[in-house]
Every structure is written in structure tokens, then in C-alpha cells.
Amino acid sequence: FTTPNTERFLKDEVASFAIQNTRVLRNINYNTFDAVFFPGGYGLLWDLASDSFVIKMIEDFAKTGRPIAMVCHAPGILRDVKKPNGEPFVKGVKLTGFKNSEDVEIELLHHLLFSLEDELKLRGANYISKGNWKPNVIVDGVLMTGQSPASAPPLAEALAKRLNDSKLKGNNKRLSK
Structure with missing residues (x-):
């Protein structure tokens, strides 16, 4: 399964070099x-x-107001991230990620270590989803999430816009380095 974006990425010499030197x-x-x-x-x-x-990296990014973008199953990383007061980072936060029904559709939910959707809801997240495989980007403060693979391009665009807007406003001097 490839998309035009992944095909372009696979042909990109700079990307290939980066992958080989991760x-x-x-x-x-x-x-x-x-x-x-x-x-x-x-x-x-x-x-x-x-x-x-x-986990510490995400907590530090949040404390310093730097954007944290996550797509598909990546919001599962937030399961054990905490706010400075010890509450779950996702408590009261609007977000999205791969839906249980998407994992069921591809017959993988029962193989997973945990359900992303269930774990985030259990920790108080305001989990917002659209139809299976639909693009869906949710932004709440520093957290930027995308539901499914179709959400990766619009999420990347939203992150780039936020960084460019911040640079134009002079809010983050590191952006020019």
C-alpha cells in the first residue's frame, strides 16, 4: 500500500540517506x-x-509550548504522559487517533497490546473521530493529532503552518536555524 506521498518519499535521495543514517x-x-x-x-x-x-520528551515539549503532532496509533504514546500536576496529559484534551472500528476492520484490534481509543478515553481525553479512514485533524493547544493515514498530509500541513506562523511572528527564534 503506497500513496503518491510515500512513492515520492521512497524516490527521494535525501530521505533515503536519512533513513540509512537514522x-x-x-x-x-x-x-x-x-x-x-x-x-x-x-x-x-x-x-x-x-x-x-x-514520555519525558513529550512532557518537556508541552511545558515549553512546542507543537506535538501525532497520527494514527501515535497518540497511544500519550497513555502514560502526565501534566505537571500529575494528571494524565490527555485529560480534558480534544484529540483523535486510529479508531477501534478501523482496527476491527483490518482484524488487528485483538492483537494489540492496548486499544488506543479506549486507553485515551479512560484517561479523560475528549476523543473525536470521523468515519473510518477519513482525514481528521484535531488541534488542542500544543497537541495536534490525526486519525488515520489519510490524516497524515493535512496534519503535516497544519504543523508546518503553525511553525511558519510562529516564525513570522518571531515567537520562536530557533525556527530560523
């Missing part, structure tokens, strides 16, 4: 980044969702 996340100083974008995929439910480094 650095370990723990070895990156995330304080030099203006935003973070977590793509989806099932694997992150087993590793990133319980990774103390990733």
Missing part, C-alpha cells in the same frame, strides 16, 4: 527542535508508549 532517539538533544511529529504504526504501542525518554 540516529538513536536517546542520542538526540530534543531541546534543539521546534516541534515533534510522531508517525503512526503498531510498533510504537510496544516501545514508545512506555519509553521513559519519549
